[in-house]
Amino acid sequence: MEMNNKETRRVVIGITAHVDAGKTTLAEAMLYRTGQLRKLGRVDHGSAAMDSHLLERERGITIFLSQAELPLGDMEVTLLDTPGHVDFSAEMERTLSVLDYAILVISGVDGVQAHTRTLWRLLELYRVPTFLFVTKMDFGRRDRDCLMESLRHELGEGCVDFTPSARDRRMEQLATCREDALEAYLDTGMVPEELVRQLVRQRLVFPCWFGSGLKLEGIDEFLEGLARYVEPPAYPAAFSARVFKISHDAQGKRLTHLKVTCGSGMPFPTAAARKRPPSCGSTPEAGPGLWTRFPPAAYAPSRGSRLPGAARAWGSVRRRCARCWSR
Numbered sequence: 001m002e003m004n005n006k007e008t009r010r011v012v013i014g015i016t017a018h019v020d021a022g023k024t025t026l027a028e029a030m031l032y033r034t035g036q037l038r039k040l041g042r043v044d045h046g047s048a049a050m051d052s053h054l055l056e057r058e059r060g061i062t063i064f065l066s067q068a069e070l071p072l073g074d075m076e077v078t079l080l081d082t083p084g085h086v087d088f089s090a091e092m093e094r095t096l097s098v099l100d101y102a103i104l105v106i107s108g109v110d111g112v113q114a115h116t117r118t119l120w121r122l123l124e125l126y127r128v129p130t131f132l133f134v135t136k137m138d139f140g141r142r143d144r145d146c147l148m149e150s151l152r153h154e155l156g157e158g159c160v161d162f163t164p165s166a167r168d169r170r171m172e173q174l175a176t177c178r179e180d181a182l183e184a185y186l187d188t189g190m191v192p193e194e195l196v197r198q199l200v201r202q203r204l205v206f207p208c209w210f211g212s213g214l215k216l217e218g219i220d221e222f223l224e225g226l227a228r229y230v231e232p233p234a235y236p237a238a239f240s241a242r243v244f245k246i247s248h249d250a251q252g253k254r255l256t257h258l259k260v261t262c263g264s265g266m267p268f269p270t271a272a273a274r275k276r277p278p279s280c281g282s283t284p285e286a287g288p289g290l291w292t293r294f295p296p297a298a299y300a301p302s303r304g305s306r307l308p309g310a311a312r313a314w315g316s317v318r319r320r321c322a323r324c325w326s327r
Helices: 023-033 054-059 086-096 114-125 144-154 164-175 179-188 193-201 219-229 309-320
Strands: 010-017 066-072 075-081 101-107 130-135 159-161 206-210 240-248 254-262 291-294
Touching (some): 023 066, 023 075, 023 101, 023 219, 066 219, 130 144, 144 159, 144 206, 159 164, 179 193, 193 219
Parallel strands (some): 010 075, 010 101, 101 130, 130 206, 159 206
Antiparallel strands (some): 240 254, 254 291
16 A cells, blocks of 8 residues: 655655766755755855865865755755765765665766766666756856767767757657657647656656856756656555665764655654564654654663663664664
8 A cells, every 4th residue: 555645745866976067066056046055155165065074175075975955846855965076986876775866967067977977877777767967057168959969979868958948859859758758749749747757757868957056057947847857756654764874973873874765654662662673763753755863862872881771672673673774
């Protein structure tokens, strides 16, 4: 039985790119234009909200995964900014398994680069529907037609220009993707948005937009396109979750980052539930698509300290929950 998820419409979108392609700058622009940031930060000034770690601000690159909440129409989007440098690609790849959609950022100056092709193959491997945004168009070194030809040659014929000025060409390209799209185009002269969402979800079409994150050019069109063509997945009623990252807080306590994929949530284990521990847990208010970190402080004492009974029970749950906990 599947639970209707149309009211909440939660979705997880990750941003990935070759290093220095303008990925974090685009994330900042998206947050700024949706009202989540009062001031537009810059990576080169060390003021980007998504690069909060001291090392990231000193070096001007994304090293650690960061997340932010992004309102997008009637959707609640969890935006994940992943590292672009190849040395930190493991941090990025761990995130792909929890993404509903991905945004692949391409530099309008450099085009498709070596690591861009690696990211494209990984997105194909994980079957993640992908939107493309070509940034740094304010440099004016390459025109849009040249870049679109390069994208279709390097990444595939499914790359389609979704800017308003390319509507007629877009409809013709969408019509060639599937038979029902061709029939709709021949009957009405256009492909319905619902059908376009299906094509995007099935990775038959990769919508492309152009602009500049630093100059805020094309950002509003891109956000409107995401709100129009993103289709949140439906979650079954049974509870499940997927862990994508293990970290430690300032006190050295272990934190598990997970995405709750199914169900309305269940409480943390207590001493009374030791004999029948759950396979995974969440905060009581967590729901499908929501994010949480656990165990709480009560279940994650500092290393070397004597664990109370409840914490020992949680440690037993952690060892037995092979599908949710990294060993």
